[in-house]
């Protein structure tokens with residue numbers, strides 16, 4: 746690995762298979778080339794709305810666990826990105842199918858949604874702020890990376906790709922900045938509380954989150970049929 750790699754890169758380097766299964770999942774490929782069945786995307790997006798509600802709670806927990814203004818601001822930035830920006834995408838796209846927020850909140854939560862969100866919340870409650878941000882990292886940085894890769898392929902922006910709004914949102918500058926901020930937060934927290942002994946435990950958390958992300962895509966593919 747390159748000299749001077751940040752904590753995020755070090756975690757990915759120790760989680761190669763789980764990371765690849767997440768970012769190269771067949772759901773992601775089909776999103777990119779526009780072949781994903783519409784009902785799989787709908788099922789995924791409704792579940793993702795429920796997911797984001799719990800993820801907002803996880804960011805609120807990170808605000809609560811902050812030990813400094815910088816900690817609290819970093820968590821608040823993530824919380825605002827969900828509540829003010831990301832939820833808007835979901836409300837807009839689901840609105841196009843005739844589903845309003847009340848319908849979404851009534852949807853039955855899939856086991857993959859429960860498993861991932863509650864894992865992150867539990868990790869944060871049990872551990873410290875670094876544990877919590879490591880559990881959040883595959884989600885925040887992963888989506889920015891997935892969308893950036895997809896956007897480099899001309900099929901992503903093609904007029905007939907129904908998923909181009911999704912790809913444009915996460916590959917856009919605002920999300921790329923949120924992901925860069927999440928990486929910087931990990932390094933700031935690591936400088937304060939990382940030890941050599943702790944690293945394997947952080948890798949375990951990171952890998953679990955990657956596996957739960959892959960299961961979330963899989964739920965989108967198979968849960969809709």
Ligand SMILES: Cc1ncc(C[n+]2csc(CCO)c2C)c(N)n1
Pocket residue numbers: 793796797800823824826827831883884885886888889920923958961
């Ligand atoms: C399963 C799943 N994983 C990751 C994201 C992306 N995401 C969740 S919170 C956040 C940061 C602030 O918006 C980002 C980018 C998602 N929507 N659904």
